[in-house]
Amino acid sequence: LNGTEVARRNAPTTTSWNSTATTSALVISEFETIDISAHASTLVTGTNVLAIHGLNSDASDDDFFIESQLQMTTQPRPQQEWLELYNRGNTTVDLTGWKFDAGISYDFAAGTTIEPDGYLVVAKDATSLASQHAGINVVGNFSGSLSDKGERIRLRDAFKNPVDEVHYYDDKPWSDLADGGGSSLELRHPLADNRYASAWAPSDEASRSQWQTFSGTRTAAAYSGKHRTCQSTGGPPRNFHEFNIGMLDNGQVLIDDLSVIDTTTGNELIQNGLFEADSLGVIPSKWRISGNHSGEVIQDPDNPGNRVLQLTASGPTGWVGNHAETTISRIVVGRHYDVSFRAKWIGGTNLLNTRSYFDFIQETTFLSVPQSNGTPGAQNSRFEANIGPVHRDLSHSPVVPSSGESVIVSVIAEDPSGVASSKLWWRTDGGSWNSVPMTAGAGGQYSGTIPGQSASTDVQFYVESRDVLGASSLFPADGRDSRALIKFDDGLANSAAGLGVSSFRVIMLNSETSLMHRSTNLMSADMLGATVVVNESEVFYDIGARLKGSQHSRSTAERIGYNLVFHADQPFRGVHQRVALDRSTRSEHLPNPSPFEIVIKQFMNHAGGLASEYDDITYVAAPSSSHSGPATLQMARMGSVYLDSQYENGSDSPLFEMSSIFVANNSGNPESPKSHTPGPLHDYDIEDIGDNKELYRWAFQKKNARETDEFGRLVQFNKAWSETGTALDAALEEVMDVDQWMRTMAARSLIMDHDGFGTTTCRHNNNFMVYQRPDEKFIAILWDIDASFGQPLVPVTNPLYPNAGQNITKVIQRPQNLRLFYGHMQDMINTTWNTAYMQPWMSHYGAKAGQSSAFLTNVSKITQRSNHVMGLMPAQIAFxxxxxxxxxxxxxxxxxxxxxxxxxxxxxxxxxxxxxxxxxxxxxxxxxxxxxxxxxxxxxxxxxxxxxxxxxxxxxxxxxxxxxxxxTTTNPVAESLRISELNYNPADPTDAEQTAITGVNNDDFEFIEVQNIGVQSINLAGTSFTDGIQYTFPAVSLTPGQRGVIVRDLTAFEFRYGSGLNVIGQFDSGGLSNGGEQLKLVDGQGQTVLEFSYNDNDPWSERADGFG
CATH class of the missing domain: 2.60.40.10 (Immunoglobulins)
Structure with a gap:
């Protein structure tokens, strides 16, 4: 299916054209159904190709007959968008004249009512939702869509008064299971204040899902890549003998009856795949579960007498840790293995990856998710009779108390039945819990006092409130498992003020700091609880924190940095939910820690044409004092904020990180957890290693848009790089922005980086990203460039680009690409990579880091490198x-x-x-x-x-x-080119168009059709519209009678009219006036071809003015 094998029956592992027979002469007298639903992600919008290779029982038999009995069917999106209204009053509510006017748009029809204790569902597709939930009271269809990232929804009455308003979010403290994880957001009680996350919970979908059995034969194939670098053995590692299970994003699944059988020996390789002998509530015997994955044995909810593994992931599995693993015997290349298991989706992602170490017999399984979710038109599955008070505006003062200074904790607690009391719970790190009553104040505020502590002491606290009916609630909601923390001043952040930079105080419990640095947990992607204080004044409670970087940086004290995840409803600077504090640099003459990488990003941002972000310098007061110091504050970090700001819905397009694979160590006991200290590593190149996406999964780790698990374009991209000559040129032009790649590789060469893909010193193919733009072309992104100015590993006299042996070399050496490479390099030297521009910035950033002399030590290398590379480039020739x-x-x-x-x-x-x-x-x-x-x-x-x-x-x-x-030619363009159709005020977009194209309006469907009415072909090169709209035709020809269309928005046009028309291009600028205007069309020499004015009324047709 679209180049990926999805089924094999009675066929040998290797087949050859017209010379291979079936495995056996077995005759099947009836049609066999082959279920390929697990490969649904391989389908693409538009044309899909199902290719069937048929074999005869005798290879010499030339007769073969196949009859297509396929019927193309389409399915709606499995889960619909909707929201539910509930009448909690005692009288019928008349919704006549009411409307939703924020988030979505919907006007309620006259006579629409909701009875007391009644529900009304407003749906994007009312008919479809009603078919899934028979008997519900549903209206629709609303316009727009509910944002996947969260937004404000507002309901107004007939007098335009706001009736209710909710701003939901897609991440903590709101449930992320409702963000594509199969659940809806449900209000826990109708009287709860729905402005706050604690009033909501994800719908319970576990009872709807079913156990599924998955089985198949997998072949252990040898790695087909050819790449070897000077510092790695190439290809995936084979150091451990184990079977790994991991989820590809956050979620939960039940697993049972896992079996891996070597078909050659008949031996079962899984030591414990039934879990029947395991105790409840613990990790099963012979299994190790690490990082952002956790697991325990529980009773099967559908069969209490059966025990199963409950696997929970707080993020995606990876190539190092962050999965469940069990030791098996060695997998042998060429052998076949029967793999089977049962699984039941509970919530979150439905993508389950199973493999042996490192990527033998790997497969990703799509678990079935119930098509109808939530409880539209009925009592919520998460309904509670009383949820207790809700809380907001938690704070403590002073933010960073001095030694012995008391701390006042304040919070607002609210409840429809009234708040009876609030209690403040607190303890010093590692100590016993204490409680003090909180005093009620104005506006529902409650305050309590924590006594003063000695300097550097960490204090954990939370609030417990009780309503007058006796129901209690906690804030933060996880109580003792939350991490609202106070640090009594240790002086670590004092240096920030002297440097004139911000400070980041990261507060964690000592036990979790130790866990974070433990060698067996070093590469965990699990977010541990923390409180962050910015500038000793702004507090972010109970956020997520973990180490960042490779085994090398995480195990080196002076390079340790942190990834931080803020609450979705309290992002950093109001924008960033994720930031990083990076303290690592490996540039020559620079101390560690150092934020020197910001100098390179300054160069890239000013040079332009390179994917880069704007960072800042901050001072980190770390959980361990030895890890404190100046750092780069990395904000956008190629995440959704960055991608959505560069491209419309850019975060919906996949971003891949190219990585070397580090090999862990162990104690010699195969049942022990692995230690993630620095060890050997393995590299990949960009190359064709087959059709199966699993072969590329770990070399190109997917960073976003994981729900589709789409790798098809990436595989095509890799295949292109294995071409040669003119075939390589054509293939690359199809799959990537070659010009942007050449500028990026030229920048890599100038900065003298010694650790990343495309460096001029043979090191490692890592620290690099490729992003599939919405136009499906890949761009190159330099990543983690802390090894720039890397003498002696990368002297200023290094070559212009990598030596032969890597595919990037042959790409650069194509004549037209080498021209671009030279040109970009010279341009960046002229504009940016020179001391006139760089030295002031290096001085500025050096002063902010307290490392002025060290930063400026590298200034001379800029000139030296520039002079050297210019001396390697061809001599000037005339234009x-x-x-x-x-x-x-x-x-x-x-x-x-x-x-x-x-x-x-x-x-x-x-x-x-x-x-x-x-x-x-x-x-x-x-x-x-x-x-x-x-x-x-x-x-x-x-x-x-x-x-x-x-x-x-x-x-x-x-x-x-x-x-x-x-x-001697005449002017065929002037004689033959005519405007044959004008769509200046198109009909409004349909519901389907609005759903498919964010922000679309009727003007996006404008187009102008031109036609060659002559008897010879005409070349339109240079012909242009100069009045009305602005557009210059490329060197495109129209044959006699042929028509061509120029459009305002290609996406909108193709959605409405299809993709088979001769679209020449999009308007350069401007649009067609709805009230009429003058249009002028001139040829390439400026001679007028056509000039006229149209209008929107008599004698011009009025039906063309917005009526379709």
Missing amino acids: AATGSNPLSVGSSPTATVDGTAWFNVREVRLSGSDTPLDVTWKPSGGSNWANMWEVTIPVTQGTRPYTFEAFDFQGASLGTTTLQISS
Whole structure:
């Protein structure tokens, strides 16, 4: 299915065209159903290809007959969008004139009512929802959609008064199980204040899911990659013999009856796959569960006499830890293994990955999720008779108390029946719990006092409140398992003020700090509880914290940094839910810790055309005092904030991190947890290693959009890199932004980085990301560039790009790519990578880090590296047209002109035009880079001069060259090109269009159709609209009678009209006026082709004015 094998029956492992027979001569007299639903993620929008390789029982038999009996069916999105209204009053509510006007749009029809204790569901697709939940009271369809990231929903009455308003979020303290995890958000009690997360809970879907049995034969295939680097053995490691289970995002699953049988020996490899002999509530025998995965044996909810493994993940499994594992015997290449297990989805992701170490017999299983979720139109599954008070505005003062200073904790507690009392619970780290009553104040505020403690003491606290009916609740909601913490001043943050930077105080319990640094837990991706204090004044309670980086940085005190996850409803600076504190640098002459990496990002941001973020310098007061010091405060970090700001819905497109694979160590006991201290590593290249996405999973770790587990385009991208010559050129142009890649690789070379993909010193293929833009082309992203200025590993005299042996080398060496590489490098040297620009910034950042002299030590290397690389590049050549002058083209309406140009030429234009010509770059005279340009331009009758102008990477003119061109042609564009259709005020978008295209409006469907009414083909190169809209046609031809369309928004146009039309391009700017305007179309020489005005009333058709 679309290039991925999804089924195999009675066929050998290896098949050859027209020479392979079936495994046996077994005759099946009836059709066999082959279930390939587990591979649903392989399907793509549009055309899908199901390829079947049929075999005969005798390889010499040429007869084969296949009859297609396929019926294409489409299914709606399994779970619908809806919201529920409940009438908690004693009288019927008339909703006539009511509306939703924030988040979604919906006007209630006249006469719509809700009876007392009644429900009304407002749905995106009312018909579909009613078919899933028979008998519910449902209306719709609402316009817009409920944001997957959270938003404000507002209901107004007929007098426009706000009736109710909820701002929900997609992460802690709100449940993330409702964010694509199969649950809805349910109000725990109708009288609860629905503004607060504690009033909500995810719907219970476990009772709806079913146990499923999965089985199949998997073959242990040898690694097919060819790559080896100078510091790794290449390919995946084979150091351990174990079977791994992991979820691909946060979620929970039940597992039972796990079996792996070696079909060669018949031996069962799993020591404990039944869990019947295990005690309840503990990790099963012979299993190790680590990192962001946890597990215990429980009773089967559907069969209490059976015991099963409950596996819970707070994030995705990875290549190192963060999974469940059990020791097995060695997997042997070439052997077949029967793998089977039962699984039941409980909540969250439905993607379960099973494999042997490291990636033998690997497969990802899609677990079935109930299509109808939540309890629309009925009492909520999470209903409670009384949930107790809700809390908000927790605070303590002073924020960083001095030794012996008392601390006042305050909170607002509210309850519809009234709050009876609040109690403050507190303890010193590791001590016993104490409680003090809290005093009621104005506005529902309660206050209690924690007595003063000695300097550096950590105190944990939470609040317990009780309503007048006796129900209690805690805040933070997890009580003793939450992490609201206070640090009595230890002086660690004092240095920040002297440096003029912010401070980040990270407070954790000592036991969890120790756990975080334990060698067997070092690579955990689990977020431990912490409180963060910014600038000794702004407090973020009960957030998530973990170490960041590789085994090397996490095990080296001066390089230790932190990843922090803030609450979704209290992001850092109101924007960032995730930030990192990075203290690692490996640049020469720099102390550790150091935020020197920010210098490189400053270079990248100013140079432009590179994927980079804006960071800051801060001072970290760490949980362990030895880990404190200046750090880079990394904010956007290629996350959803960054991607959505660069591209529309950019975070919906996949981002992959290219990584080396580190090998863990163990104590010699195969049943012991592995130690994640620095050890050997294995590298991958970008290359074709097969069709199966599992082969690429760990070399290219997916960082977002995990719900689809889509790797198809990434596989195609890797395959392209294994091509050669002109086939490589065509393949790369299809799958990546080659120009952006060459600029990125040139930047990598300039910064003298010694640890990452594309470095000029053979090190490791890591610290690199590839992002699949919404247009499905991949861009390159330098990542973790703390090893820049890396002498002696990367001296300033290193080559321009990596030596042969890696595929990136042959990509750069393609003549047209090498031209781009040279040009980008020179451009960045001229504009940014020079001491005039860099030295002031290095001085500024050095002062903020308290490391001025160390930062400035590297300034001289900038000039040295620039001089060296410029000396390696080709000597300058003139920009000039070559060939005959004058150039005679006979009766042709176009002329093809060749010329020479140095690599600093970015664009070639006709003099006086703002539109770049479509240039073909090619090498000549034995050059290994493209030193020749070729353009095809439209010409007019007679002999006349044509002046070409060259522009550099900053848009500055580099000079001109003039050529006389003679032609006997007439002007076919003026004679033959006509506007044949104009859609200036399209019909409003449908519900389906609004759902599919965020923010779409009717203007997005505008288009202009042109037609060649002549008897010969015409080339539209340079033809342009100059009034009305702005658009210049590329070098595209229309045959006699052929039509072409230019559109305002390609996505909108194709959704409404399909993708089979001849779309030439999108408007450069502007749009068609709904009230009429003048349009002017000129050819490439500025001669008027058409000029007219249209209108929206008589005598022009009024039906075209917004009526479709």
